[in-house]
Amino acid sequence: MEERWKVKTPEHVTLNFQLAGLGSRGAAQIVDSILLALLYSGMIALLVFTENQMDFMLEGRGWVIAFVILVLFGIQWGYFFLFEWFSGGKTLGKMMLGLRVVKEDGGKATVLSIFIRNLLRIIDMLPFYYLIGMVMVFFHPQHKRLGDLVGGTIVIHERKKQRLKKKQTLVEKEIEKRDLESGQLVIGDWEKQNVTKKDWDLLKTYVYRYPTLKPEEKNNMTREVAEILLPKLELEDETKSEDELATRLYAAYIELREEWEFHL
Structure with a gap:
């Protein structure tokens, strides 16, 4: 059964949205995680190759590890933030599943709301692979994780496009x-x-x-x-x-x- 989210506009028009549940959001997250894993693998392979070629890096191994952790975090956070910002609330995973992040009133998600919802992934990911986030999405009436609650966003299924019958x-x-x-x-x-x-x-x-x-x-x-x-x-x-x-x-x-x- 589809779960709907209704918004009443000042013009007394009711907007209906189909909310994305744990299943569709989880599937989109898996796609995004696979893509991120490929990016991580490529970066680590490059680092290992570079380290083998540059002996002086061995002396600063602690600094290198700290740098790698920082870069990995930047990739993780930047992937979701940049895609949702420039693609109208969609990552590659959401595009494949037909999902989009919007504001609670149905408008386009703002840069600030996208920034907040993705910054709080740090908490939603705890204690391992989005356990807190999944529990919240499952039990919340609008399927929101912490990032959605603070950022004022919801994740919806996009309307399917229809083709015009007449061609001008x-x-x-x-x-x-x-x-x-x-x-x-x-x-x-x-x-x-x-x-x-x-x-x-x-x-x-x-x-x-x-x-x-x-x-x-x-x-x-x-x-x-x-x-x-x-x-x-x-x-x-x-x-x-x-x-x-x-x-x-x-x-x-x-x-x-x-x-x-x-x-x-």
């Missing part, structure tokens, strides 16, 4: 030209609620008209639409050129079209 020739050509595909741009469920029917109609009109416009018209329309929509999706960036803004708007269209095409 000009739109799809523009998407292919810009080398875009579903999943490249991360928009949190909370940010999606900022998009109104009027916003969606504006974005849809834009992506359909853009390929038919002259260069100057494209730039003007892109700038106007970007100023309206990107702040709502927390994707604004004043340093972007018109062409880069157009790419970002098309990527946003790809991520939003399922909800609006299939659920209106």
Whole structure:
């Protein structure tokens, strides 16, 4: 039976999330652990090879061991932190299992929340291989370990993508030209609620008209639409050129079209 987490937005819209339980989270952790083990093995093999070639390192063996421990910790912590930060709340293991870390309100996990939840892995890993973390995930109503509790995060199953039944020739050509595909741009469920029917109609009109416009018209329309929509999706960036803004708007269209095409 699926366990759900419901969030009520200020607009009185209820967001439903499927919580990731111990089984799926454990499977993702096993995948990540295997990858980390391969990294550790490669590093240790390199160290052994280097030490055999450099006799002077033998004299400072204690310093070398301390350095290795520090580096191993950095790899362990950095792997989870960097992947979840740059991949929208997903490690390689979570990607394979279709999981994602989000805030309790359904929004994208912040850098601070990701930092906290991964820093507290030190405790969740005790006394061996995440025993404390597994016990907490098993018994907690929202399947949270200590890092999730303090960081204000939950781990959810991502919504499965659906394919559009109709193909819009000009739109799809523009998407292919810009080398875009579903999943490249991360928009949190909370940010999606900022998009109104009027916003969606504006974005849809834009992506359909853009390929038919002259260069100057494209730039003007892109700038106007970007100023309206990107702040709502927390994707604004004043340093972007018109062409880069157009790419970002098309990527946003790809991520939003399922909800609006299939659920209106």
